[in-house]
Amino acid sequence: MTVGEYIRNRNKQVIFCRPEDSIQTAANLLSSNKIGAMPVKDANADLVGMLSERDIVRAFAEHSSALANKQVADFMTRQVISCKTDDSIPSAMETMTNRRIRHLPVYDGDSFAGVISIGDTLAVRLNDLKVERDVLKDLSIASRY
Secondary structure (H helix, E strand, O other): OEHHHHHHHHOOOOOOEOOOOEHHHHHHHHHHOOOOEEEEEOOOOOEEEEEEHHHHHHHHHHHHHHHHHOEHHHOOEOOOOOEEOOOEHHHHHHHHHHHOOOEEEEEEOOEEEEEEEHHHHHHHHHHHHHHHHHHHHHHHHHHOO
């Protein structure tokens, strides 16, 4: 399965924030939508960064009481690592594992297509392993006759 196939089948709305949003607003969006990260888009709808729970925790550790006056742009990851819709799920999983990140923006050419998480890739791989297990079990039973 490709990343693009997964995103199309999932049919899940992507939650965004803006660079000028407060950290409090971003934290509320992450919490209320039960997500761990979100893309940051500018006024032209261009992806300019990613903001994760980790970014907010680091911001709190560094700025604690002054955090209320900070914006997403102050803490978002600007060097965004991404993947393409035609990448395989194992390839996306490998990228996230090697780069120690949990969310990848996905592009279809130059167009933003969505976000895939390490949890998404694990769910796909787990399903693949269950199917493989069932096929091997059926083959084992069939070979007895």
